[in-house]
Amino acid sequence: MPKSKSAxxxxxxKQKPDTYIFVVWVDNEAGVLxxxxxxxxxxxxxxxxxxxxEVDAVKNISRITIVTTGTLQVIDQIRLQLTKLxxxxxxxxxxxxxxxxIFKEMALFKVVGKRNKIEKCLNACKKFNPVIxxxxxxxxxxxxxxxxxxxxxxxKKLKPLGLISTSRTGAVAMTRGAKIFN
Amino acid sequence: xxKLLTGAEIVFKCLEDxxxxxxxxxxxxxxxxxxxxxxxxxxxxxxxxRHEQGAGHAAEGYxxxxxxxxVVLVTSxxxxxxxxxxxxxxxxxxxxxxxxxxxxxxxxIGTDAFQECDTTGITRPCTKHNWLVKDINDLSKVIHxxxxxxxxxxxxxxxxxxPKDIQFAKTKYKKPNKEKKLNGKSHNKFSxxxxxxxxxxxxxxxxxxxxxxxxxxxSGPKASQALREFVELTxxxxxxxxxxxxxYPGDDNxxxxxxxxxxTYEANNAMHDCDLLINIGARFDDRITGKIDEFSPNSKKxxxxxxPSSINKIIKxxxxxxxxxxxxxxxxxxxxxxxxxxxxxxNKSNIAKWWEQIExxxxxxxxxxxxxxxxxxxxxxxxxxxxxxxxKDTYVTTEVxxxxxxxxxxxxxxxxxxxxxxxGLGTMGYGLPAAVGxxxxxxxxxxIDIAGEASVLMTMQEMSTAVQYxxxxxxxxxNNQYMGMVRQWQELLHEKNYSESYSEALPDxxxxxxxYGCKGxxxxxxxxxxxxxxxxxxxxxxxxxxxxxxxxxxCFPMIPSGKPHNQMILGPNDQKENKIKGKGKALV
Numbered sequence: 001m002p003k004s005k006s007a008x009x010x011x012x013x014k015q016k017p018d019t020y021i022f023v024v025w026v027d028n029e030a031g032v033l034x035x036x037x038x039x040x041x042x043x044x045x046x047x048x049x050x051x052x053x054e055v056d057a058v059k060n061i062s063r064i065t066i067v068t069t070g071t072l073q074v075i076d077q078i079r080l081q082l083t084k085l086x087x088x089x090x091x092x093x094x095x096x097x098x099x100x101x102i103f104k105e106m107a108l109f110k111v112v113g114k115r116n117k118i119e120k121c122l123n124a125c126k127k128f129n130p131v132i133x134x135x136x137x138x139x140x141x142x143x144x145x146x147x148x149x150x151x152x153x154x155x156k157k158l159k160p161l162g163l164i165s166t167s168r169t170g171a172v173a174m175t176r177g178a179k180i181f182n
Numbered sequence: 183x184x185k186l187l188t189g190a191e192i193v194f195k196c197l198e199d200x201x202x203x204x205x206x207x208x209x210x211x212x213x214x215x216x217x218x219x220x221x222x223x224x225x226x227x228x229x230x231x232r233h234e235q236g237a238g239h240a241a242e243g244y245x246x247x248x249x250x251x252x253v254v255l256v257t258s259x260x261x262x263x264x265x266x267x268x269x270x271x272x273x274x275x276x277x278x279x280x281x282x283x284x285x286x287x288x289x290x291i292g293t294d295a296f297q298e299c300d301t302t303g304i305t306r307p308c309t310k311h312n313w314l315v316k317d318i319n320d321l322s323k324v325i326h327x328x329x330x331x332x333x334x335x336x337x338x339x340x341x342x343x344x345p346k347d348i349q350f351a352k353t354k355y356k357k358p359n360k361e362k363k364l365n366g367k368s369h370n371k372f373s374x375x376x377x378x379x380x381x382x383x384x385x386x387x388x389x390x391x392x393x394x395x396x397x398x399x400x401s402g403p404k405a406s407q408a409l410r411e412f413v414e415l416t417x418x419x420x421x422x423x424x425x426x427x428x429x430y431p432g433d434d435n436x437x438x439x440x441x442x443x444x445x446t447y448e449a450n451n452a453m454h455d456c457d458l459l460i461n462i463g464a465r466f467d468d469r470i471t472g473k474i475d476e477f478s479p480n481s482k483k484x485x486x487x488x489x490p491s492s493i494n495k496i497i498k499x500x501x502x503x504x505x506x507x508x509x510x511x512x513x514x515x516x517x518x519x520x521x522x523x524x525x526x527x528x529n530k531s532n533i534a535k536w537w538e539q540i541e542x543x544x545x546x547x548x549x550x551x552x553x554x555x556x557x558x559x560x561x562x563x564x565x566x567x568x569x570x571x572x573x574k575d576t577y578v579t580t581e582v583x584x585x586x587x588x589x590x591x592x593x594x595x596x597x598x599x600x601x602x603x604x605x606g607l608g609t610m611g612y613g614l615p616a617a618v619g620x621x622x623x624x625x626x627x628x629x630i631d632i633a634g635e636a637s638v639l640m641t642m643q644e645m646s647t648a649v650q651y652x653x654x655x656x657x658x659x660x661n662n663q664y665m666g667m668v669r670q671w672q673e674l675l676h677e678k679n680y681s682e683s684y685s686e687a688l689p690d691x692x693x694x695x696x697x698y699g700c701k702g703x704x705x706x707x708x709x710x711x712x713x714x715x716x717x718x719x720x721x722x723x724x725x726x727x728x729x730x731x732x733x734x735x736x737c738f739p740m741i742p743s744g745k746p747h748n749q750m751i752l753g754p755n756d757q758k759e760n761k762i763k764g765k766g767k768a769l770v
Contacts, residue, residue, distance in 0.1 A: 007671060009473055009744045030314070035306060042307045073494065080491035086311040086331060 015071040019048070019096040021103060021173050022078065023181055027087040028054045028062040035085055036064055045070060045078055049105070049148070049170030061089065065172050067096075067148075092181035100176050106169045107151045108133070109142045113162030121161050125154060186352040189318055189344060190219040193282065195355050196325035197226055202253050204229060204244065204622055206237040210257025211297060212284030215349035229622060229651060232643035234261050236615035238268020239641070242277045243619030246602045247577055249402060251278040251332050252619065258284045259297030262343075263304065267609060270308040272339040274606025275425060276400055278332040279339035281309075282325075287347040288316055301343045310338035318351035326358040336489040337400055371490075372505040377513050379501055380460075380484055384518070385529055387458035389481075389536045390418045393441065393470075396425030396605070397463020397487060399598045401507035406430070406598040408511035409462065415518050417530045419540055421449035423464045424590055424605045432594030438540065439549070442470040443741050444587040447548035447750060448540050450739075453478050454747035455539070461485045463507045466496040467606070468743075476746035486510050548739045549591050552754055558708050560585065560660045560731040564592040564632065567658060570715050577620045577629045579603065581613040581637030584666035584737045589632040611640030614657060618644055621653040628656070628719065635661040635728075636685050645698040648724040656718050657726045662733040663688060670736045674751075691728035698726075706730035 026032045033052055040047050048067040055063040070078065075093060082091045094101050111121045118140045122130055128144035128151075135141075144154065148171060155166055175181060187195065193216055197205070206229045209217045220228055231237040234256045241252025256265050262283045272279045286295040302314045311331050313324045321344070328340045384390070392413060398405045406429045413420050413436055420430050421441040430437055439446035441453055453459065459481040464470070471477045474496065483499040485492070486507060493502040503510055551561045564585075578593060579602040580586040586603055595601050602620060604612035613631040621629045631638075638659055648655050668683040695702030701721050705714040705728070718725045738753035 007743055009468060030316075031302060031306070034303070038306055073498075077491060077495055080493075084489070084491055 015073070017069045017071050017074070019067065019069050020075050020093050021096060021101070021171060022064075022066040022068060022082070023092045023173055024064040024066065024082055024088060025090040026062050026064060026085075027089070028060045029087055032062070032087045033064070035087065036066075036082065039081055039085065040066070040068070040078075043077070043081065045074065051170035051172050065170060067171050090181070094173075101173055102176060103147065103171055103173045104145050105148055105151055105171045106143065106145045107154070108167045109144070109154070109158055109163055110139065110165040111142065111158065111162045112139045112164050114138070117162045121158050121163070124157055124161070128154070184354050187355050188215070188219075188352050189321055189349040190215040191222075192318075192321050192353070192355050193325065193344070193349070194219055194223045194226065196322055196329075196358075197253065198223065199358055200251075200326070200329045202226060202251075205253040205255050206231055206240045206244070206619065207255030208232075208234050208237060208257065208261060210259075210261050210284065212258035212286055212346050213255060213261075213282075213344075213349075214284075215346065216255065216282070216284070216344075228255070229618070229647065231615065231618075231647050233641065234264035235267050235611070236618070236641055236644040236647065238265045238279065238281070239271070239609070239612050239615035240619035240622070240644070240647075241279050241281075242268060242272050242275075242612075243579055243602050243616030244623045245272075245277050245279060245619075246399075246616075247599050247620040248623040249599065250623075251280050251329060251337075254279060254281040256281065256283050257297065258286055258301065259299045261297075262301040263299060266304060266308060267607075269305055269339045269341065271604050271607040271609045271612065273308050273310070275604065276337050276396060277339065278337035280328050280332050281305075281339060281341040283341060283343050284349070285314065285343045285345040288345045289347070291345065301341070305341045308339070309341050312341040312343065314343045314345075315348055316345070318348050318353045321348065321353070322356040326356075329358075336397075336492075370505040370509055372503045372510060372513075374513070374517075376501065376503050377510075377517050380503065380514060381517050381521070383458055383482055383484065383501065384416055384418075387418075387482075387529075388532050389452075389456045389539075390416070390458040390460065390533060391438075391452045391456040392416075392418050392420040392460045392462060393423070393453065393464055394420060394426045394429055394462040395423040395464025398426055398429040398507050399463075401463065401488075403598055405463075405506075405508035405511065408508055408515060411515050412511050412518075415515060417533065418460075419452055419537070421445070421452065423467070423470060424603060426464060427590060427601045428595035428598045431596045433596065438544075440590050441747075442467075443472070443743075444591065444737055444739065445741075446591075447546045447739055447752065448543035450741065450747040450750060451543045452540055456481045459483045461487070461499070462511070463487060465489075465492045468496075471496065472741045473744055473746045478747070546752065548750070548752055550753060550755055551735070551738075553708075554732065555708060557732040558705065558711060558729060560662065560735055561588050561592055562708065563658075563660060563711065563729050563731060564588045566711055567630070567632070567715055568593045570712065571628060571630065571719060574628045574719075576600065577602070577617075577624060577627055579613040579616040579620060579629070579631045581631070581633045581640075582608045582610045582667075583634045583637060584662075584670065584735075585632055585634040585637075585660040587667075587737045588660070593632070610634075610637035612637075614638055614641050614655075615644045615647075617655040617657070618647050618651075618653055621648070621655050622651070625653075629654075630656045630658050633657055633659045634666060635659050635663065635688060635691075636665045639689075642694070645694075645700060645724065645726070649699045652723065654721070654723050654725075656724070658718070659691060659726065659728050660731050661688075661691070661728055662731050662735070664733055666735075667737070673736065674740075674742070691726050695726040698724075700724040700726060702726050702728065704728040704730070
């Protein structure tokens with residue numbers, strides 16, 4: 001083994017990371033998103049996607065949904081560190097594979113081309129509740145809701161059919177059935 | 183209708199209601215309304231520092247030695263950025279600080295105004311929480327909440343940024359709300375079942391060790407008392423982190439000394455070989471654990487901590503008890519006492535062999551050093567300082583480096599809150615201003631900053647504060663003309679390439695003392711050392727003690743990083759035996 005020349009230890013074996021979704025209820029106040037995001041960047045955690053908006057105007061509560069990857073130990077830390085923040089009320093997390101949770105992203109596709117190409121695009125999006133938000137003779141804006149990897153796939157598939165611009169949200173999540181996040 | 187108060191008046195109203203007696207600060211444009219109001223509040227004394235970092239460290243020293251939150255008052259821009267080091271230091275070492283900073287008027291925020299900076303943005307990662315008060319009606323509520331956040335749970339620094347127009351604006355004052363719960367974040371979540379499980383582990387253990395940390399100190403003097411009872415009840419050996427020193431008497435036989443990178447041979451080997459490890463209020467810092475994969479490989483691990491995020495952060499534990507140390511330990515003691523009959527007998531005989539093993543490790547005398555008649559050895563200087571001050575209730579602060587480790591190894595603390603050092607952040611320049619704060623909190627006590635010549639120069643300007651307020655702090659400089667710890671690492675790990683670690687052009691500390699208007703004492707001969715230390719202690723006023731020590735001394739024992747606890751480098755007396763590496767050494 002080479003001699004350590006550092007005042008710090010050398011990193012040792014790492015576990016395999018998994019993808020998790022965090023749902024965080026926070027006071028909707030100035031700087032709260034910076035606190036949450038700063039915690040992730042400051043401690044070297046990863047953010048794959050982020051969605052945030054106020055969900056209760058009376059109680060002034062915003063709901064933040066964060067998709068992240070990490071080992072079980074890191075995921076535990078993220079939950080505990082988030083819980084420590086003063087404006088954070090509640091934190092829930094679950095694995096992306098969790099069958100009891102619905103997990104959706106929305107995308108807007110702008111397609112430019114002849115009518116038949118736009119039709120083809122719509123057809124390709126059929127499974128993902130396509131809605132036409134804007135239409136001209138040579139263009140269309142199509143909205144779909146789907147999983148991240150499905151949107152990734154559609155993004156690739158529509159390129160040759162005249163897709164010129166994509167805009168997408170982060171994931172939002174909700175449990176199935178009558179129960180809510182603890 | 184109640185009287186309307188200005189923001190500045192409200193600041194002082196809040197401080198009075200929070201029973202604040204001292205604030206450490208430095209005036210400037212954006213806090214002038216608050217400074218203007220100071221004269222109307224005689225119960226609050228302002229200590230004028232010479233640099234805002236000094237205000238922060240002084241407040242830390244004040245807080246750690248008294249258990250009360252330290253209060254800092256600085257101006258916007260450079261005032262706020264200068265205090266960032268101290269806030270980060272307090273955050274790492276869990277010291278309750280409330281920092282009030284001025285800000286440019288609200289209508290100028292975001293315009294790059296004179297002395298404007300994004301104070302809440304800059305301090306967000308180094309405070310528990312911070313607030314920018316944009317509405318005068320929020321001010322009293324925010325200040326009271328700030329004190330609550332700083333002092334409850336795991337303590338830490340908070341910052342309140344108050345724009346200048348808010349300091350002038352008027353509103354009604356609101357008293358602190360007594361019952362208000364902090365966002366549902368409670369801190370004592372442990373159950374009797376967990377305590378029972380721990381007591382079961384205690385009775386089964388054959389090779390137990392208690393590893394206590396700064397959390398015991400932060401939990402208050404009663405926690406130290408409970409810890410002592412716990413150690414007495416169980417008969418277990420106890421070791422402590424740097425921050426935990428003083429929670430358990432340093433001269434007691436059950437105390438194995440400090441553990442970790444510069445900890446004792448017996449403490450580190452006991453940590454490695456134990457079968458039950460009880461962590462009380464410590465956080466498995468990397469200076470403590472060494473190589474994680476080989477950290478205490480065969481033990482059941484118990485972690486008692488008030489901060490849930492400390493649990494399983496670095497070391498996975500078998501039993502976690504989240505709660506305030508004083509409540510947890512008191513509960514354990516009660517539970518043990520209830521079933522004392524069976525427990526006392528069985529357990530102490532269980533661990534007799536373990537104590538035999540520990541005594542064998544102790545015989546190594548790992549803190550020993552080769553003393554000299556010609557030059558003062560730094561360890562000897564600390565030992566003499568300890569012997570000559572141990573009968574007084576002495577408060578010790580340190581800077582960061584070799585002298586800090588020597589102080590931790592050779593100065594024995596018997597009471598909590600007597601030892602103030604920068605552990606987590608390792609801030610050179612901490613000790614002198616911290617001593618100022620300690621002396622403010624304890625005007626009649628002997629306060630010594632065990633310093634290095636390089637560290638002390640970073641905040642030397644605070645001597646002027648000490649002289650202004652006639653604070654008789656003693657700055658005991660172990661002067662080896664090197665950044666000693668840097669030099670030591672370079673000697674051991676970088677082929678003696680002493681890159682930039684020699685302090686050229688050091689000032690004459692005697693003349694410096696004279697310039698500041700305090701007393702200077704210089705010692706370079708071991709024969710005069712005792713007399714000179716006595717002279718320092720007897721002098722009624724601040725002293726700079728320039729103790730010239732052997733520049734080549736290294737701090738041993740030492741665990742090289744990336745190594746487990748049982749692979750320590752011992753001092754020169756053991757260098758020969760030291761060639762036995764790895765497994766062979768574990769058998770010694």
